[in-house]
Amino acid sequence: MIRKVLVANRGEIATRVIRACREQGIATVAVYSEADREALHVFMADEAHPIGPPAPAESYLDIATLIRVAKGAGADAVHPGYGFLAENAAFAEACATAGLVFIGPPADAIRKMGDKTAARRIAREMRVPMVPGTVEPVRGDDEARRAAREVGYPVMIKAAMGGGGKGMRLVRADAELDAALRMARSEATTAFGDGSVYLERYVEEPRHIEVQVLADAHGHVIHLGERECSIQRRHQKLIEECPSPFVDAELRAKLGDAACRVAKAAGYVNAGTVEFLVDRERNVYFLEMNTRLQVEHPVTEMVTGLDLVRAQLRVAAGEPLGIRQEDVAWRGWAIECRINAEDPFAGWLPSPGTITGLRPAAGPWVRDDSGAYEGATIPRHYDTLISKLIVWGPDRAAAIARMARALDEYKVTGVRTTIPVLARIIAHDDFRAGRLSTQFLERILPQLTPSGGRLESIALIAAALAEYERLRGGASGQAATAAPGAWRQALRPGWRTGSR
Amino acid sequence: MIRKVLVANRGEIATRVIRACREQGIATVAVYSEADREALHVFMADEAHPIGPPAPAESYLDIATLIRVAKGAGADAVHPGYGFLAENAAFAEACATAGLVFIGPPADAIRKMGDKTAARRIAREMRVPMVPGTVEPVRGDDEARRAAREVGYPVMIKAAMGGGGKGMRLVRADAELDAALRMARSEATTAFGDGSVYLERYVEEPRHIEVQVLADAHGHVIHLGERECSIQRRHQKLIEECPSPFVDAELRAKLGDAACRVAKAAGYVNAGTVEFLVDRERNVYFLEMNTRLQVEHPVTEMVTGLDLVRAQLRVAAGEPLGIRQEDVAWRGWAIECRINAEDPFAGWLPSPGTITGLRPAAGPWVRDDSGAYEGATIPRHYDTLISKLIVWGPDRAAAIARMARALDEYKVTGVRTTIPVLARIIAHDDFRAGRLSTQFLERILPQLTPSGGRLESIALIAAALAEYERLRGGASGQAATAAPGAWRQALRPGWRTGSR
Amino acid sequence: MNFVLTSGSRTHRVTVTQENGRYRVTVDDHAWDVDARLTAQGIFSLLIDGVSHVADVDDHAGVCVVDVGGETYSIEVEEQTRYIIRTRGGAAGGAGGQTVKAPLPGKITYVSVRAGDAVAAGQSLVVIEAMKMENELKATAAGTVREVRVAAGQAVNAGDVLVVIG
């Protein structure tokens, strides 16, 4: 029985876990770095404790501090979220040593599957087909060059200890290898505390399809079907859906079976995801297993009606899963869009800052899993995810129409976001027709130019009015009180924060 | 085929209809009174046109103006929402005469069922049991006194042309009758443009259970199961759920069958609701039929997965329903709480004003159907509904736990709301056990006193800090710039709006 | 800074000081170390010994209404000196008097008393219509109606005096 959970994370996933705990009557302990005192997860938890400076290595990645805070607060369990220490076996072990339940797989399973090269060895043993590549990390640059030539260009560099697209680089020729290796290792070190990378043959225009598995400590393993995650930028997912428009019942059963076999072979317990690549000829390759809750878990939740964090808590407490494979039913279609603080029209440059205006989408079958609020600051120290916008509909066309509506409603000012580009993807004929691949976004991005005409006139009018009121307010010296009713909120302090 | 809809309403229901239209690719035309230029529905629609002064009779109830605006904008259909003209047969006829599709039942069905006394005559013909009372409106005070004595005290006065609890008064003795009649007629005139009332025998501690029906123009009528709406204040619903904890499959089939028979007898087309009272001995009485979309329709949507506004649009366009009774499946449990601008601890006194701070609940399976945003004004001219908070869970206990979590998250400042009392109801043992009746709230309200102790200390601290910072800011004369980082948003203009 | 806070029928002495961006708040001799942030208008985040509270504070007609942990407290806050002046000066209104004010803007739809009428506690005085609801205002204690300042049909603003009972 779990009574109090320390959530060793921040942002939307910390609020997601806190919400699930609250609904189960479990007390929650948040932790926060100096950059996060005013973060949403701090407000939502029952307790909140400081854990150090903004740099992740000195706070959210500091195992000793996290364990000390958890014990001091009387927590009996720790949820790692995703990212940070979620796939760190040493953290899982440190929790166990301190008498804390780690809400995730056993340390041994993390080691077996979290190390992507070890996972590839298991998949090979289980005769699950996989992409050609190295099954050991590559050490020096020379070894890497030899391995790359052996695998054959183009190759993908991947972080051995990571996921989520960090530490990934595509290399098409020898000349690009050194720079790409350096950046991949540096990103991997920052993100996972381990710079090991391996190489994989790059599959052209693949689809990225993954299977959600749930396993309890009593040997029971089930799958909850697939997610399609082909819309990516910089090897990071941007839009996910469940089910995949590409997968029929037969392929679902085949993928689900392969995923369950891999999970069983690794002695897996808790929620996990087995990732596959599907090439243009419909060949399926095992890619890796993510030994944690995925960012995109909500699309599976909306379609199955199952709460994955609740299932995690239940399994971690040693209880049986309570769901048989034949009880899993899929109803309708769900899509998730990641709203990141990035400028898609400036090379996806991160856009940290203060959210000065926020009006999230809402209404029927719209779910907003956010870590932000109006007035919140997106710190420059962490990843760019502001919120996950999820919709459900009875079929794919209905879900797409609903997502288009929701993106149109979602307003964020103060930081640039991915909303405009998400709206353009969702409206694209190829997306609507289900013609997806991991190169989709790269292919369509150059087409996403503004249409000009009336919309441009409206934009010019809005920009001119903003400047007009700014100058008029500034000139009067009594801005806030002199403004007429029509403009009464125009001159709040902090407005035009972006120009500071 | 409907291409452009004028939404003849405001508030959350206008945004609900606009959202559904947008998802169907249908253009929308909003209308707004002088009090509503900055209302959310004006922002969300494709077009917005002014229709007059704040008083409903001069704007939202002005049939001629609405028809003129609809024709001028090139709309081909009109959605009336609920309230205002939704159950006004003359409006439905005026639409038809002007060549506009009225998205609701035919004028004739509105007359038959919208007039509650006529509906009682139909139910009597269909041999659906009903509560004893008058089947004609009562005219003068003397006639009312005679009728009340004949029906037998306690009696309920009800508006013949209305619904939604307006124009209802409970009378336990002759002496209270005159004052109650006066208020009921006055409210009914304001709300429905018709002061006619009738009398019904009052059922003690009844449950209020209603059945959603859908009918197309091709003679096909189905029901989507029941809603439990027993938690009321001032005869207005406050919390609704689907299904009812009181109804089993057998009773559901029986109620559904009675509802479909009534709808068929009235020649009903579009979405409608048949209301029943259930007394302590489990006797079921027909109460009335509401010939419109109900406020609480979302709970049925969350459980059946069917979009009722989409169904309305489809049926209004003359298409067949496309759903058979046997296709309707109920999954899990949904609860709705009405967040009203009212002070539950001051006799439910309306609390119009500006929402100065707003942080709606969000996350897994939480739906916020709101007509407001931070900075929005709740005008004193219209009803008090700010938002409907709806949650879904796999069972009633899970839905209750989720609603408790969501209410705890939902923050509104600037106006008083029903949130605190909703939280106390949801947490109440009788509510959790499903021991509901329309007297529930009256019975528990006196128990809802603050607990004192630590929470009171926190409240004292918060109040003292607010005053401390206000005085400090005022003293410096340079409030906004002198405020320290920790308090940087404290002194926005408009903060402490309530004290103006 | 020193305050007197009145919650229900009890008064509390509260002192607020600030150091290193934190507050030290003493409530009736119990000292609290408070890390407080205002995160939106009226929405406070308070961390006290690691416990996280979100409190909504609305200044509503001179009274702070605080929602915290699902409960609502109405608290009158006065700077200490003002409180002392007010209470030493004695209650100016005299004992037993009631001034019935419009609690919100609306239209008077019915007035059921006249000057000189004796009224019982709970007796209906005036009905005010706002937001589609008829709201009855009742006498809080027995007395005699001194003045009726409104008539049916009249529009009133929040705070307008409607009836004076002596």
Add this chain to the structure above:
Amino acid sequence: MNFVLTSGSRTHRVTVTQENGRYRVTVDDHAWDVDARLTAQGIFSLLIDGVSHVADVDDHAGVCVVDVGGETYSIEVEEQTRYIIRTRGGAAGGAGGQTVKAPLPGKITYVSVRAGDAVAAGQSLVVIEAMKMENELKATAAGTVREVRVAAGQAVNAGDVLVVIG
């Protein structure tokens, strides 16, 4: 008030006047009657001939970025007099020069050029790490590196000059 707005490569003359709480905005000789409200920081509601638009305006490093109808426009807004002074004065920076600034705060993880190096358009100059991502800054045109003002490991703020190319 008169403005010059630059969107993409085109400039537009815009005049704003106000009457009866509405705006009259002339864009390149086309006049618009605009009912505009700012409903939250940077979120505008515009009603123009009954058509409803919501536009988000962010002033981002001197450029208004406007999101409207699912599209994004970057618009430089200058009061007319200032525009005239600036453009008559000629471009002070000289032709062909590039000043590479940090687009956001972060840490320099790699510098791949030295003063005196010839660089091609699109060539990588500096890598800056922020928000867990490595972001490459590239040369926008060919030239010679005049100055390199940062080294690997150094923290920089948004707007800091990193490399000057002449």
